[in-house]
Amino acid sequence: MESLRGMVSFVQVARSGSFVRAAEALGVSAVAVSRNVARLEAQLQLRLFARTTRSLSLTAEGAALLARCEAPLAELAAAFDDSRDAAGAASGTVRVTAVSPYVQAYLAPSLVQFHARHPGVVVDIACSELATDLVADRFDVGVRVGPLRDAGFVARPLGPLVLVLCAAPTFLARPGLDADPAMLARLHGLGLRRSGEVAVAPWHLQTPAGPVDLPVSGPLRCNDMAALAAACAAGLGVAQLPLVQVLPALRRGDLQVLHPDLSPGGLQLFLHYPDRQLPARVRLFVDFVLAQGRGHADLQLTASDAAALAPVSPATAPTPATPRRRRPG
Incomplete structure (x- = not known):
């Protein structure tokens, strides 16, 4: 062998x-x-x-x-x-751990197609942003940001992970709003606090001078990206979220992208699985996810593409003028 x-x-x-x-x-x-x-x-x-x-x-x-x-x-x-073809339909359970934005936006909606092709396979998904030990926790497959630095695992790219600063049009219409990213992070930042961590994750920006991390200290801290997106769309403040998470809200006009030129690059979503012969049910799931990811146009969108979806570019949205007082006549 x-x-x-x-x-x-x-x-x-x-x-x-x-x-x-x-x-x-x-x-x-x-x-x-x-x-x-x-x-x-x-x-x-x-x-x-x-x-x-x-x-x-x-x-x-x-x-x-x-x-x-x-x-x-x-x-x-x-x-x-x-x-393999003569062996009949695959069956059993595929245990998956994956970041929640990817599951909500792409994986969960696509499972209707997977089930139609392989009705005997059950998909068991655990949403988590933590770096789970696939073997110790008995997962077959993981979807994570970045490759695993372990020769015992295979990392297959699904597509870029784009982070965008976004806010609601109602928030951007506030009189005298300072659109400087550092001021937005300090006064109006909605912070992501990952499960098991005390500190709030900074905003990661790519400036002409290099990468910059801005501390976030606004009105909300939360460990759930969907809740941050909902608060952001309601006008509470500004959040940095994965584009896959907020794309529907951007298309509806509920959110707009700020400073797309500062969106950090180099982040990738990867599909991880052990470097060994896969059972048929796992191999079929891996092949399906890879085909779906590589063929999905939304996973190829950039921050600039996302900014163009909004009716007004938020980074350049005009600040409403202060109404003039009428002189008593």
């Missing part, structure tokens, strides 16, 4: 020209692919790849091995697919 894993990894690396791309194609970590190939080279006592810091190429021995093993591996893959 170890030799077979090594052969499969070797062929995929040779085809893609990269350990990282091979790992993505196989649905495992790059570390696992590298180890599989290293074991194969040790067993054969051959160097299959010539590696430098900038390039990867087959040796003469590697090219000869590739020519001989591609066809047998293709036949083996076809036999596996035929046997």
Whole structure:
């Protein structure tokens, strides 16, 4: 079995020209692919790849091995697919831990399609913003912000996580409102206090001078993003929330985006699962979620796109003029 894993990894690396791309194609970590190939080279006592810091190429021995093993591996893959299809419908429970904005906006509404395709599979979701230990808590799959730094897990990107500053039009219409982000955070910030933490999360901004964290000290602290979004839409203040959380309110005009140019970049939603052979029910769920995420246009929206949804750009919304008093006549 170890030799077979090594052969499969070797062929995929040779085809893609990269350990990282091979790992993505196989649905495992790059570390696992590298180890599989290293074991194969040790067993054969051959160097299959010539590696430098900038390039990867087959040796003469590697090219000869590739020519001989591609066809047998293709036949083996076809036999596996035929046997899997003949095994019938998958069944059982898939236990999922995921950040609540993603579940509310995308995962939960899409499950009607998953259930129609796989009626025997039950999806058990625990919404949490905490970094849960998948193995210890017996979860099959996790959706989190950022990859896990653990070679025992696979991290597949679902799409960017965009954070936006937003407020209700009624709040933005307040006379004399100072739209400076630091003033908004200090006087009107609605703060997210994550479960198990005492401190309120700062606003993360990307300025021309670099990333900036602004402390938040406004009229509300809460550990639930949906509650913060509701308070924000009611006009209580300004909140920094995931775009996936507030997109419906933006489209209705209940919220508007402030300072889209300061939205931080580089955040990604990832689907995590153990680096091993997955049961059929889990593999079907993973494939479904990846297809849904990569094909969803909303997950590709930027903060500037979101700002354009609102009827008025909140960062430049005019401050109402103070009414003039009439002179007594």
